[in-house]
Amino acid sequence: MDQFVINLLFVGASFALYIGIAIWARAGSTSEFYAAGRGVHPVTNGMATAADWMSAASFISMAGLIAFVGYDNSSFLMGWTGGYVLLALLLAPYLRKFGKFTVSEFIGDRFYSKTARLVAVICLIVASTTYVIGQMTGVGVAFGRFLEVSNTAGLLIGACVVFAYAVFGGMKGVTYTQVAQYVVLILAYTIPAIFISLQLTGNPIPGLGLFGDHAASGEPLLAKLDQIVTELGFAEYTTHNADTLNMVLFTLSLMIGTAGLPHVIMRFFTVPKVSDARWSAGWALVFIALLYITAPAVGAMARLNITEMFWPNGTDQAAVSVETIESDPNYDWMLTWQKTGLLDWEDKNGDGLIQYYNDANPEMADKAAAAGWTGNELTKFNRDILVLANPEIANLPGWVIGLVAAGGLAAALSTAAGLLLAISSAVSHDLIKGQLNPGISEKGELLSARIAMAVAIAVATYLGLNPPGFAAQTVALAFGLAAASIFPALMMGIFSTRINNHGAVAGMLAGLVVTLVYIFLHKGWFFIPDTNSFTDADPLLGTVKSTSFGAIGAAINFAVAYAVSSMTKELPQEIRALVESVRVPRGAGAAQAEH
Numbered sequence: 001m002d003q004f005v006i007n008l009l010f011v012g013a014s015f016a017l018y019i020g021i022a023i024w025a026r027a028g029s030t031s032e033f034y035a036a037g038r039g040v041h042p043v044t045n046g047m048a049t050a051a052d053w054m055s056a057a058s059f060i061s062m063a064g065l066i067a068f069v070g071y072d073n074s075s076f077l078m079g080w081t082g083g084y085v086l087l088a089l090l091l092a093p094y095l096r097k098f099g100k101f102t103v104s105e106f107i108g109d110r111f112y113s114k115t116a117r118l119v120a121v122i123c124l125i126v127a128s129t130t131y132v133i134g135q136m137t138g139v140g141v142a143f144g145r146f147l148e149v150s151n152t153a154g155l156l157i158g159a160c161v162v163f164a165y166a167v168f169g170g171m172k173g174v175t176y177t178q179v180a181q182y183v184v185l186i187l188a189y190t191i192p193a194i195f196i197s198l199q200l201t202g203n204p205i206p207g208l209g210l211f212g213d214h215a216a217s218g219e220p221l222l223a224k225l226d227q228i229v230t231e232l233g234f235a236e237y238t239t240h241n242a243d244t245l246n247m248v249l250f251t252l253s254l255m256i257g258t259a260g261l262p263h264v265i266m267r268f269f270t271v272p273k274v275s276d277a278r279w280s281a282g283w284a285l286v287f288i289a290l291l292y293i294t295a296p297a298v299g300a301m302a303r304l305n306i307t308e309m310f311w312p313n314g315t316d317q318a319a320v321s322v323e324t325i326e327s328d329p330n331y332d333w334m335l336t337w338q339k340t341g342l343l344d345w346e347d348k349n350g351d352g353l354i355q356y357y358n359d360a361n362p363e364m365a366d367k368a369a370a371a372g373w374t375g376n377e378l379t380k381f382n383r384d385i386l387v388l389a390n391p392e393i394a395n396l397p398g399w400v401i402g403l404v405a406a407g408g409l410a411a412a413l414s415t416a417a418g419l420l421l422a423i424s425s426a427v428s429h430d431l432i433k434g435q436l437n438p439g440i441s442e443k444g445e446l447l448s449a450r451i452a453m454a455v456a457i458a459v460a461t462y463l464g465l466n467p468p469g470f471a472a473q474t475v476a477l478a479f480g481l482a483a484a485s486i487f488p489a490l491m492m493g494i495f496s497t498r499i500n501n502h503g504a505v506a507g508m509l510a511g512l513v514v515t516l517v518y519i520f521l522h523k524g525w526f527f528i529p530d531t532n533s534f535t536d537a538d539p540l541l542g543t544v545k546s547t548s549f550g551a552i553g554a555a556i557n558f559a560v561a562y563a564v565s566s567m568t569k570e571l572p573q574e575i576r577a578l579v580e581s582v583r584v585p586r587g588a589g590a591a592q593a594e595h
Contacts, residue, residue, distance in 0.1 A: 003398050007146040010402035011409060014184050019164055021177045040175055040270040046283025048175045049267045051182035052418040054291055056138025057475035059185055059411030064386035066299030070237035075247050079254025081292055087259040088281030092268040094494045096277035098582050103262040104430040110493040112575055113501035117434055119508045121426045123485035124262045131478035132419045136464030138412040141384045144340040146405035151340050152465060159461040162416050181410035186290055188407020192391045192400050193294050196301050199394060206297035225304045231315040233358035243543040253550030257479025260487030263422035302390050310356040319353040333392030342382035349374040420453045427452035468523040476547040477519055484511035484553025492561060494583060497576050499561050502568045507561030515553035522546035
């Protein structure tokens with residue numbers, strides 16, 4: 001059966017399942033739209049949270065960034081998993097105990113201020129919209145390849161699918177859809193990894209195969225990878241080569257940004273009681289770990305496979321020929337991905353071969369001159385394609401390729417739906433009902449939520465056509481914005497009785513504005529190309545890249561909030577009591593169910 005037909009069968013069946021679930025579990029009330037009626041089981045919620053959390057950045061992009069950089073990009077793994085622990089321990093149970101629908105509603109009530117709630121809505125929309133751009137980027141990559149259309153056409157098709165099931169299902173529909181999407185994406189991620197690990201190391205467990213021996217050479221796999229990439233002028237894969245300060249700040253930004261992401265926090269409002277929030281967080285960590293333990297192996301093994309395909313006889317012999325790429329079935333994946341515009345090559349020196357090496361390394365200049373090379377001829381390899389192309393690179397069966405197609409789309413669409421729900425909730429519940437029209441009917445509120453979601457999809461699709469980076473890099477910017485604006489407000493709201501309304505508003509605005517300006521200076525104003533003044537290769541502040549600035553923005557938020565609070569009125573007594581009631585367990589010390 002033709003591979004295109006297989007892809008259509010897998011993707012079509014999975015989409016039919018998602019849309020069917022969304023219709024079956026469609027929201028009929030605001031409680032079901034925002035919080036799934038607060039009746040979701042902890043295991044179900046944990047699985048849905050994992051799908052919500054493991055976005056296109058995790059499934060599609062992260063392993064690609066690890067593959068082409070190595071150890072230094074392990075900060076994605078450390079930051080995202082570490083941040084989830086922070087979220088589970090420090091925020092989720094307390095926010096569920098507070099008993100509101102949205103993060104902005106908590107901030108508005110805790111800081112007894114409509115202004116604080118409005119500022120929280122703005123912070124949420126900015127961070128979530130940036131995050132959705134990353135998801136739509138992944139959607140475009142996946143649809144473009146597996147429907148064999150351009151990246152742009154793939155993005156537009158994906159936007160229509162998101163609209164179909166997210167707008168009508170609300171949180172209730174999205175929750176059960178995400179359970180199905182988790183099953184699809186985890187199978188799609190791990191099955192190819194098992195096949196490839198068996199091929200390269202003989203070990204069916206990818207995480208163990210990563211530290212095993214390379215079957216063909218008998219050398220340790222990582223030692224073989226280090227050898228081949230350094231021979232081509234690239235940095236050693238397993239060592240720390242980047243700036244340590246930036247790496248620490250980047251990891252911290254991802255951690256606290258994770259704990260401040262509203263679309264993940266909202267998941268903990270869907271369970272019946274506080275103890276269920278803790279249990280669902282624990283289950284989510286288990287489900288997330290299945291992918292995150294596998295990702296480093298996927299990245300390393302893919303890098304080795306790709307490099308050996310371009311140098312089939314070793315780096316001291318001739319590179320792969322253009323004729324081989326165009327005629328050998330093992331290289332069909334290159335021709336297919338070339339159609340998407342995300343992969344390309346050029347025989348610059350006219351020798352009929354495609355030399356892949358690091359032409360930016362001055363130490364390669366003499367070797368290149370002696371061999372007659374005139375530059376790296378793998379002119380484009382978008383990092384976001386690696387996981388999706390991995391089964392084809394390893395020459396795995398067609399059904400595995402089809403499964404990966406469905407999995408990549410499940411990862412991108414599940415998170416996109418969660419983010420769009422967070423945006424629509426902020427607009428309809430916090431802005432329209434909370435600020436502009438408190439007397440709006442439930443039907444009117446649901447309509448405004450769906451309209452807001454449709455507008456958010458349109459904006460994210462437009463920006464996704466020209467994103468400020470690869471999917472994971474764009475998502476990292478969103479984490480930085482959440483770290484600088486929302487996380488400090490939540491932490492101070494739960495654990496401090498010193499921060500008043502003035503301090504919270506000033507802190508959130510300071511953190512958001514400073515971080516947003518720093519990002520725009522490096523990525524272009526409102527992500528418009530060629531409007532940037534600096535680049536992440538040559539940043540404004542020392543070695544701190546735009547993706548790492550969120551931790552500094554958070555520190556500014558905390559400092560401003562405490563400074564302004566100390567110069568203004570103390571917290572009212574009733575708000576002190578509210579903070580104590582949220583933080584301190586009732587009864588004999590066990591967190592009680594109802595609020």
